[in-house]
Amino acid sequence: MPERPMQQPHLADSIDVVEEALSEVVLSRIPSTSPFHQPRQLTEAERERFRKMSRDSREARRSALAGEGPAPLHEINRPNFNPIDLMPQRQAEGKTALSLFSGGGGLDLGVERAGFEHSASFEIMSEAGDTLRKARSNWNVFSGEDGDVRKVDFRKWRGDIDLLHGGPPCQPFSNAGRQRGHLDERDMWPQFVRAVKEIRPAAFIGENVPALASPKFSQYVSENIIAPLAGSYHIQQVTLQASEFGVPQVRKRVFFVGFRLKRMANAWVQPAPTHYWGEPSLNGAEQRCMGLREALGLPGLGFDDLSPTIRSSLTGPRHTTSILNSVAAQRKFESLQVWPNGVAADRPSARAFVAKNGHFRLSVPDVALIQGFPEDWPFVGATYMALGQIGNAVPPPLAYAVASSVMDVLEK
Ligand SMILES: C[S@@+](CC[C@H](N)C(=O)[O-])C[C@H]1O[C@@H](n2cnc3c(N)ncnc32)[C@H](O)[C@@H]1O
Structure with a gap:
């Protein structure tokens, strides 16, 4: 047929x-x-x-x-496109990362190419965990039940991690979903915040769909992401377009970048576009x-x-x-x-x-x-x-741009 x-x-x-x-x-x-699959009643x-x-x-x-x-x-x-060309490997200077909600590893790959060494990655889907292990046999991947972030006591990594990163499930906020925010049981931002508090990394990167940066969720963001961390972190928010970093797709993502030290937060500069589509003069990129x-x-x-x-x-x-x-x-x-x-x-x-x-x-x-x-x-x-x-992934070259901008500050 x-x-x-x-x-x-x-x-x-x-x-x-x-x-x-x-x-x-x-x-x-x-x-x-x-964890996103919601079988329809038929x-x-x-x-x-x-x-x-x-x-x-x-x-x-x-x-x-x-x-x-x-x-x-x-x-x-x-x-003709080889994304690795967009992510020249930066040399690790002993900077460590811990990955939450790792999925198939988009954010993880960009973070690795920016020079961080992963101490551990947590992902609930077993197939995604297997992807990470197959891609990097030296990564310490926890998946399935062991990868469920809700069940992990992160205090054992306290003080050992330079960068904590993760993209909690976007379904509670996505335009394609019902946008129930914190009413959605898949909202894992509280777990991300808990991990930051328990680990106390020098910096963190939290990622999500651009809808989270819309007015509809501004109260959610200030009450559930910014306020609980404001006492110990200086947090900046930026929305970036993947095609401005060489990825041939229209795809925006919002990033929350936090530093424990004010001096580092002040030194951080959001990544500037490296690529343009259409008029080069509009974003200043040359490629x-x-x-x-x-x-x-x-x-x-x-x-x-x-x-x-x-x-x-x-x-x-x-x-x-x-x-x-x-x-x-x-x-x-x-x-x-x-x-x-x-x-x-x-x-x-x-x-x-x-x-x-x-x-x-x-x-x-x-x-x-x-x-x-x-x-x-x-x-x-x-x-x-x-x-x-x-x-589900963050395009690795976009992740690389953000992680590199954080590495620039941590290296100083
Ligand atoms: C938006 S995706 C992350 C994609 C990833 N950052 C990347 O760039 O490839 C969110 C991930 O969180 C995972 N997840 C959902 N609930 C989880 C939980 N309780 N513990 C660990 N992972 C979970 C999902 O299986 C999914 O892979």
């Missing part, structure tokens, strides 16, 4: 409709180690509909990979950021653009292998002739599984690149799980 035909974008009026029409479904009964008829979509999609992929589908239309791409097609090494169309913000496949009522975030994103991918649904595990599979509209099908290594990971970062787990780790 062929893949479901693409809906006309104008018919889709919400993210849910887009998802339903386009994403590949993993049934909600499949057990998940993701009627039998709905469940059967999803099952059929899933079966059809699996069958389309199977026959394509068996060589029974339409002949491939695209060559295997050879990317042009690659567009999505150029980054992935796809043939020119006469124009290019940044990738829309990619989503995490682990959020929402079911797991998907789509990275679509919105109807606008769907339009953007269409104009770039890139197919963002049914992402394949690897490039040969993506080539063999021809998208219904003939557009270029993405693979996990392509999505990793769009998020600023080296394409061989060893994400563990099924495709939706790898995409979830990627979609």
